[in-house]
Amino acid sequence: MALLQVDGLEMRFGQRLIQRDVSFKVEKGCIFAVMGGSGCGKSTLLKHLVGLLRPAAGAVQYDGTDYWASDEMQRNTLRSRFGMLFQSAALWSSMTVLENVCLPLARQTGLDARQREARAREVLEWVELGDFTDFLPSDLSGGMKKRAGLARAIAAEPPLLFLDEPSSGLDPISSRRLDDLILDIRTRTGAAIVLVSHELASLFAIADDGIFLDADSKVPIAQGSPRDLAERAVHPTVHAFLHREVPRVKAPALPAESASS
Numbered sequence: 001m002a003l004l005q006v007d008g009l010e011m012r013f014g015q016r017l018i019q020r021d022v023s024f025k026v027e028k029g030c031i032f033a034v035m036g037g038s039g040c041g042k043s044t045l046l047k048h049l050v051g052l053l054r055p056a057a058g059a060v061q062y063d064g065t066d067y068w069a070s071d072e073m074q075r076n077t078l079r080s081r082f083g084m085l086f087q088s089a090a091l092w093s094s095m096t097v098l099e100n101v102c103l104p105l106a107r108q109t110g111l112d113a114r115q116r117e118a119r120a121r122e123v124l125e126w127v128e129l130g131d132f133t134d135f136l137p138s139d140l141s142g143g144m145k146k147r148a149g150l151a152r153a154i155a156a157e158p159p160l161l162f163l164d165e166p167s168s169g170l171d172p173i174s175s176r177r178l179d180d181l182i183l184d185i186r187t188r189t190g191a192a193i194v195l196v197s198h199e200l201a202s203l204f205a206i207a208d209d210g211i212f213l214d215a216d217s218k219v220p221i222a223q224g225s226p227r228d229l230a231e232r233a234v235h236p237t238v239h240a241f242l243h244r245e246v247p248r249v250k251a252p253a254l255p256a257e258s259a260s261s
């Protein structure tokens, strides 16, 4: 049974359709990419996957349990199995890095205070922030904030990790380090990771599978690993995105008089 299964998901804001007919599965240990141009609905999909938005139609299941068919207590249990890194890293500004990482451990595990601190320090070592545990988020660089956010997301070893553009705003070297870190986290924890990203190098390096959402037709237009799609996708939008090309558009016909002159 898939860790995450999405069937016929339809996403709307009021009457406005964002995407429909979204279906896919994510197995344990898979890194799954949500791809597509700006505004196609990638972040909105992630919010549906973590229970922040309710689908207009369709179902999201975790280990066979339908999220929206569950009662509030079951949903809380399901949510406790997710780790999330939002684009902004969303750290608590008045708490130190260590306190930020301890917080989900208090909510999601039965560890006592001493065990929580030991675990938080261990995870901060993984993301190379072991020397910055007492810093406030405002004293960290953008890349360090992302790594602190990642440490917080993985501290409780959730089986499912959702990352919204983890490498946005990072220089190429920091971005590459973050890719290595994500692969390392998958190896260490066995988590399935659902990732929204525009970074082609990162998508090719780490994603095993994925879905491509199209802003024009408002349906997914390709499924597979970014590497495979780059080689075989025939849809011009997918091809252009993965080869960093400007999509070919039909040239407008010239007015009859200028065409003849």
Ligand SMILES: Nc1ncnc2c1ncn2[C@@H]1O[C@H](COP(=O)(O)OP(=O)(O)OP(=O)(O)O)[C@@H](O)[C@H]1O
Binding pocket: 013, 018, 036, 037, 038, 039, 040, 041, 042, 043, 044, 045
């Ligand atoms: N809370 C909201 N209310 C109404 N419309 C929204 C809301 N959030 C997002 N949208 C709209 O939904 C569409 C998809 O937005 P979303 O942020 O999911 O796109 P995206 O693919 O993640 O874009 P980007 O790559 O630029 O971050 C956009 O047209 C956006 O304006």
